[in-house]
Amino acid sequence: MNVSRAFLPRTFVSRAAVATGVAASSVLLLSGTAFAHVTVQPQGQAAQGGYATVNLKVPNESDTASTVKVELSFPTDHPLASVMPQPVPGWKIEVAKAKLAKPLEMEGSKINEAVSKVTWTADGSKIGPGQFQQFPLSLGQLPEDTDRIVLKAVQTYDNNEVARWIEEPKDGAAEPENPAPVLKLSAATGEGDDDHHGGAAKGADDKGDEHGDKAGEHNEAAASSTDNAARVLGVVGIVVGLAGVAFGVLAGRRRSA
Template identity: 65%
Template sequence: MAGPALAHVGVQPVGEAAKGGYATVNFKVPNERDDASTVKLEVNFPTEHPLASVAPQTVPGWKIVVTKSKLAKPIEMHGKQITEAVSKVTWTATGDGGVAPGYFQQFPLSIGQLPENADQLVFKTLQTYDNDEVVRWIDAPVEGAEPESPAPVLTLTAASEDGHGAPAGDKAGDDAKGGADHASDESAGDHASSAASSDSSDGTARGLGIAGIVIGIAGVAYGVLAGRRRTPSSTDTPAS
């Protein structure tokens, strides 16, 4: 039989279990007996940090029962008063199922809302074999020592700034904003280019207009001078 420190019921989050948030956790149950199968698992939830939302995932070959109890003091969740919370989740093997010798089984749960004022949650657990033996994993952790029958302990991590982690839409929003800024910059550049082109066209038009006026004035002056040369003077008139 493996030592208790090496093969006992444990709990691990899928990812992180942040304070004030929600998490998916797996209770890992190894079979420590060579001649019996595990047929029942009872996980007791901490009463000092009640969890109002607990949802198990279906495990083939196991019946699941979620037990709730009245709270001595109601808690608030999402603006609502919660008067009861999950106190225990029980998995019972159906038919000839169970965790056979040499195997282990994981039991997933979605839990929340996790407390903000705790660093860990202790889940006292009972493991029952088909020979009616019950192993009680209920010893709380002790600093600097390994309990003989340690209870599963879920370590909580620090909460993010928003308490629940950044939403997936934030990156999309940032990308959209960046795209809008880029489009705005391009639009401003196009506008500046159009303005420069317009100014250049206006300058060319004004230059051509001035040149036309100068040419026109020169033409009028030339016409006047030519007309004067063609007009006969009085001395040039033939005698009758």
């Protein structure tokens, strides 16, 4: 039996419209997340001139193939004296170095070569469809003359397909189709930046300690405010309930009359 929309209750039409909108939004959200890119994410703050531990996050975009190899190349214009990958179960790691045209000076010594590429090859593990893998790296000393480091990643699948994340993003321009991972650098704070592979995290912890007491005061105030609000709402609920009972009694009298 077909029912015309004109005879449907307004609440039903409104709810149907809301449900349709939510479904459409869900489709758009899922379609956006289906095309995730290879990215590099700092653990803590990556400061210029300091050291940082970062994660190379590699999602698998294929519906039928698995990722079996990941190559990450480092820039030659801003070389890093130290690049140390953390072991990842099920993956073999290879680190390649290249000679520098201009040696780096660090702690009174000159460094003539730097890491140019790190390669992870599946050795008992894969990144399957709908999955991602993180590859931790310890980096330093970070350059002081730039606010970001552009890395280039190449992702190989077990069906021999290759995804090249090598396009450098440009400020003010649309994101490229295959953007390269970018590690953003902040200005050096002067506190903890010289600590090898730990200064950034230490600075973040110190800042948290400074604001610990204030955060506790805010939490107590918020708890007190929540308790007062609950009491007010309780009184309002009682008043509304009494009003409903009174309305029911009056309605019953009118019907009996």
